[in-house]
Amino acid sequence: MVDTEPLDTWRRTHYTNMITPDLDGAEVIVFGWVQDVRDLGNLVFISLRDRESLVQVTATAKHTEAAVFNRLKSLDRQSTIGIRGIVTKRDEAPRGVELMPQQVKVLGQAIPPLPLDPTGRSPAELDVRLDARILDLRRPELQAIFRVRHEIVNMIREFLSEEGYVEIHTPKIIAAAAEGGASLFPVEYFEKKAYLAQSPELYKEELTSVFEKVYEIGTYFRAEESHTRRHLNEFISVDVEEAFVTVQDVMILQEELLAYMLRNLETRCSAQLETLKVSPPQVKLPIRRCTYSEIISQLQKIGFSIEWGEDLSTPASRRLGELHHNEFYFITEWPTKIRPFYIKPNSEREEICEAFDFMYEWIEITSGGTRIDAKQQLIDRLKEQGLNPVNFGFHLKTYDYGMPPHAGWGMGLDRLVMALLRRENIRDVVLFPRDRFRLEP
């Protein structure tokens, strides 16, 4: 029976992964997408995909009602269908089971030709994939990546919530170039000019004076023009900030969070890791701390031309990644000059500061440090970096309300997923990436 009765009269009884040889003889209803059609004349195999896995639907000219048989024969790949059928144990079928169809319902007709093949058999260029992202995401690898990403985010929240951090939601539209330095996207906010936030930095610092321990997972925006495999202009950041602690404490928090994720990843995402053929990097705590000076020496030793005080360029990071293959590590004690104004300089050696970067190979996952908690020092640092304290009036005012010493970090979620799943391009782990050249879909 091929029909058009409304969806209400049909309810899914099983996901594909629930259809096992034990169910031999049972009638089930499954919904999904036509991953493949193999038409052998008197025999048609449909590979039906849903969010869980695939099941084989087998129709024969002999046993299947003619209308159903013909409809199945003529199905276009990626169409959305429902099948009512009888589960049949068959050793030769994938997973030892197949579905003998009694009824088919075409719920969403796909229109060939498709711009790419979501079985992944014929690889497509990145731009083709991103233009037809919804099809691209149906590839088993991408489905696995985003299921793991979901678990990673859950684990971060579990861990931080359990440790007493209060989740906050800070504004994404801000009045002034609050963080200074890097470029911001301007927004027309009614009659005013506003900007998109690059981070919750100043808000989360202020909120340590209210909740002491805070975190946020939110979307931020950076108008940098660089077009690389590890930058996007819109990204998700995991931000933590805490009162009465220093850079040492928040580095420990970072490594413990990582260890927690790695401990749980293999059990919670074993199927996805198998699909991706990847085992996440392993760590032993404490994770290695290298000072910035040591990093400069490491680079100089292999003949890379860099002087103390320079920031780590992309080529420098690349070489560093070779020296720290398959390794997470911290870089500490950075030159004060190349870090943001809010990082606290070392009280004995003002030229270095209490900042850290947390790296995986050549990729910076997290940046953080002890923050300045004295108003005058913050004003001085703003001026040193060519920023106007007047633009930071609301923030500076909060230093008159009793500001605790505090420290924290911001971790790039997309980069973390890249590292844990060993992906080479950040676009592989973001549903709809935004870069200078891509605003759609």
Added chain:
Amino acid sequence: MVDTEPLDTWRRTHYTNMITPDLDGAEVIVFGWVQDVRDLGNLVFISLRDRESLVQVTATAKHTEAAVFNRLKSLDRQSTIGIRGIVTKRDEAPRGVELMPQQVKVLGQAIPPLPLDPTGRSPAELDVRLDARILDLRRPELQAIFRVRHEIVNMIREFLSEEGYVEIHTPKIIAAAAEGGASLFPVEYFEKKAYLAQSPELYKEELTSVFEKVYEIGTYFRAEESHTRRHLNEFISVDVEEAFVTVQDVMILQEELLAYMLRNLETRCSAQLETLKVSPPQVKLPIRRCTYSEIISQLQKIGFSIEWGEDLSTPASRRLGELHHNEFYFITEWPTKIRPFYIKPNSEREEICEAFDFMYEWIEITSGGTRIDAKQQLIDRLKEQGLNPVNFGFHLKTYDYGMPPHAGWGMGLDRLVMALLRRENIRDVVLFPRDRFRLEP
């Protein structure tokens, strides 16, 4: 001893709520803010607040070292301090315990006069409160609200994650006025004009064809000029979308989620609810469904002038709130004309559609419905609403890839918190609200 040794040498041993009479005689270190100073000459009481509660610090000219005694006497309210002292059982003290100080460390000096009194004893105007939001947030009521909000968000994620919804992160910068209708904030995106997303609507619909069940909790933006107690221009939305279901299913999901939250709220947030002197509304499932036509009749019956086909204005909602006092309820079967283009018209009566609003008293918490899953119908509806299908090219294209029937909703998190905690102004439940007149702090 009043000193300036670095924080590293001082570690907090106890939060205020851990200091109980059982600890009589123990030496502890606590950190916090000076909530109050009562100077009685030879006796000084400091009320010290941290994130958990308050503890009384009692210094006497006789027993406290002179330098410490004088420093405590001269403390300004809201300064951040650390106290090392001896826990002392005393029945007359709050909670039967006080701290006899041996050492005080001023970590963050507050500069009087403060713009408002964060003990809440002298109420301040809303604008004064929002200008000095960081102080305002230290009021026990606001601390309680945001701790409850944290739990509400956790419960939403737990529930949806447990039910198999995959968390997604969709772009907040979009190329075209994707949702049409309501006003968008323009963004200068390099050489291009872009907009801030109002919702993840079209992305989440598309993603049902990949993950089947998705959810997102994200920040969205609406350039509406109206300045009311229930609107902000930046807000957090909880979005759910699911393949192979209808409006009936997602209404059940909504009410079950609400029941889950209410069941757990009282146990997880009992202290905060007590501080707020509030008990959340109760519900019995199924929650009442009223059709739009019934709602119009209810309003007409009390003499409110409204005709079938009109949207519910603010005055109409206000009257409706009186009729549905203390009640959550659904409004279903809306006129197609006043709902967004993507809502599916009823197949037998095209003038009504499969949309719902989920209300608490006069406030719309959630909107949702069955979506159109046929490409031509969607194009027709776009045109009917004066929108150009060309601007929806990427979205319409996904209908050629096999689009399942689907339904979903978007719930305003801020409004949900308002309803559950019975707050009258949305600004009470948002850390740093954004409206037409307020971009700072």
